[in-house]
Amino acid sequence: MNAPVRKPKSAxxxxxxxVYAGLRRAIIEQALMPGDKLTEDVIGDRFGVSRTIVRTALARLHAEGLVDMQPNKGATIAQPSLSEAQDVFETRMCLERQVLVRLAEKVTNADIERLQQHVDLETKANAHDGPAAIRLAGEFHILLASLSGNGVLARYVDEVVSRCSLILALYSRPHSSDCSINEHQQIIDALRVRNSQAAIDAMDHHLKAVTDRALLSSNSDKHRDIRSILDRYAS
Amino acid sequence: MNAPVRKPKSAxxxxxxxVYAGLRRAIIEQALMPGDKLTEDVIGDRFGVSRTIVRTALARLHAEGLVDMQPNKGATIAQPSLSEAQDVFETRMCLERQVLVRLAEKVTNADIERLQQHVDLETKANAHDGPAAIRLAGEFHILLASLSGNGVLARYVDEVVSRCSLILALYSRPHSSDCSINEHQQIIDALRVRNSQAAIDAMDHHLKAVTDRALLSSNSDKHRDIRSILDRYAS
DNA sequence: GGGTGATAATTTGTATACATTTATGCATAC
DNA sequence: GTATGCATAAATGTATACAAATTATCACCC
Known part of the structure; x- marks a missing residue:
């Protein structure tokens, strides 16, 4: 019976x-699945904080569309409808195009080096660490956005990418990273020669592929125990 | 001495x-100006709620970029830097273009009628109610976005439009609505004939004009009394 | 007059208490 | 066996209490 102890608190x-970061990572790595109940007391115990803190974190996740909240009934991991999913993908494409427009005109060799290192990391993780691979695939897009130098754009990309994790958890087959590393490489290659149109085309192709890979089998295992899952994220 | 009474609570x-809505409106109508201190107790008194509630509202406004928060030092109305301002405008243009792409292919006559009514409202307000005119000008863009049918896009447009109010409060002359109603009309006219390119061109022109109108005189009157201002917004 | 430091008053961060609402369990009825 | 109600437990919404941090006040000194 997992003891409700507070962890030594690192960062x-x-x-x-x-708490926000821990929950977010758990969601993105698909450890917490859409529909899972997020009871405030349980989360508070796991992270060693009071409900006040948990509530703040949940509200933030709600604002970002990662958790649903019903008055007097609490929070659950969001279950985006198909229509919402389409909205997210459309918006994401719009935002990421703009990222590439900006990047093509301002990217440095150091930036490209960083991107390349990230893809190499993805390749390694893809072999043995499923959850990390999922997270890294998303973080490639977030890194791209942050290199664009536009913080507002970067924040929105961050949000839609996170929500895509959720969408893929719902509508795609479980624990596939859904981002072909090869497609990420093509984007880097286009940026390396500052070909903005090629980069955008590669991104369009990539996102369309991700979208298509969705809408498959939905996986629903019930009776999930949030306590044991959260132990790994209450860092 | 304004009495700290709770209002009858309407909505x-x-x-x-x-509380969130009240503060937001006060910010957008430029009743609260960038840099103003947002003391939790003061706000709580005005709205008749505890600090717990105020804190939730402030956190949300912070997430949306409308208030700055420093640890242990509380919240103030955000003061976007010029660089942030550029990021917001760039992102806004990207988002609103997508709105028009969507609208041009799906807008109904009823939608256009609603837009027209809104612009008529703007015209009326422009004559005598300064703060309302500012708000209505922003709400035109928010209405456009919501008619696009993409909720995610609409939320982001909502956010960047709000932040533009803040930016104009900082960098433009005070209490000018900054949205020429004529330019809004042109966008409607283009949509009426389903000419997406003309609509996008009109929007580009409009937003560029708004951007240009910024970067003018910065107004800074100090010693503002939040209490008296909030009385009008604690509805 | 203007700077300096100790002290008091605010203000924030967090936990806890309590009322209200929702969910659960169990006995009874059909 | 399924359904209905009530009693109980659990979870949420909000306010309040208290510690820690910040800011303001003011006497003192140069």
Whole structure:
């Protein structure tokens, strides 16, 4: 019976930030699945904080579309409808195109080196660590966006990419990373020669492929125990 | 000495929603100006709620970029830097273009009628109600986005439009609505004939004009009394 | 007059208490 | 066996209490 102990608390920041980050990672790595109940007391116990803190974190995740909240009934991991999913993908494509427009005109060799290193990391993780591979695939897009130098754009990309994890968890086959590393490589290659149109085309192709890979078998295993899952994320 | 009384509470929803909405409106109508301190107790008194509720509302406004928060030092109305301002405008243009792409292919006559009514409203307000005119000008863009049918896109447009209010409060002359109603009319006219390119061109022109109108005189009157301002927004 | 430091008053961060709402369990009835 | 109600437990919404941090006040000194 997992003991409700507080972990030694590694990274600081305000406490709610670390709860937020932990939950977010659990969602993105698909450890917490759409529909899972997020009881405030349970989360508070696992992270060693009060409900006040948990509530702040949940509200933030709700604002980002990662958790659903019903008045007096609490929070659950969001279950985006197909229509919402389409909206997310459309918006994501719009945003990521703009990222590439910006990047093509301002990307440095150092930036490209960083991107390349990330893809190499993805390749390694893809072999043996499923959850990390999922997360890294998303983080490639987030890295791209942050290199664009536009913080607002980067934040929105971050959000839609996270929500895509959720969507893929719902509509795609489980634990496939859904981002072909080869497609990421093509984007880097286009950026390396500052060919913005080629980069955008590669991104369009990539995102369309991800979208298509969705809409497959939905996996639903019930009776999931949030306690044991959260132990791994209450860092 | 303004009495700290709770108002009769009109619109429901959760309590923090109404605090959020009230503060947001005060910011958008430029009643609260960039840099103004947002003391939790003061806001709580004005809205008749506890700090818990205020805190939730402030956190949400912070996530949307409308208020700055420093650890242990509380919240102030955000003061976007010029660089942030450029990021917001760039992102806004990207998003609103997509809105028009969608609208040009799916807009109904009823939608156009609603848009026209809104612009008529703007015209009326422009004559005598300064703050309302500012708000209505922004709401035209929000209405456009919501008619696009893409909720995600609409939420992001909502956010960047709000932040533009803040930016114009900082960098433009005070209390000018900054949205020429004529330019809104041109966008409607283009949509009426389903000419997406003309609509996008009109929007580009409009947003460029708004951007240009910024970067003018910065107004800074200090010693503002939040209490008296909030009385009008604690509905 | 203007700087300096100790002290008091605010203000924030977090936990806890309590009321209200929702979910659960169990006995009874059909 | 399934359904209905009530009693109980659990979870949420909000306010409040208290510690820690910040800011303001003011006497003191140069």
């Amino acid at each position: 600081a920041g305000t406490r709610s930030d670390s | 429901a929803g959760t309590r923090s929603d109404s």
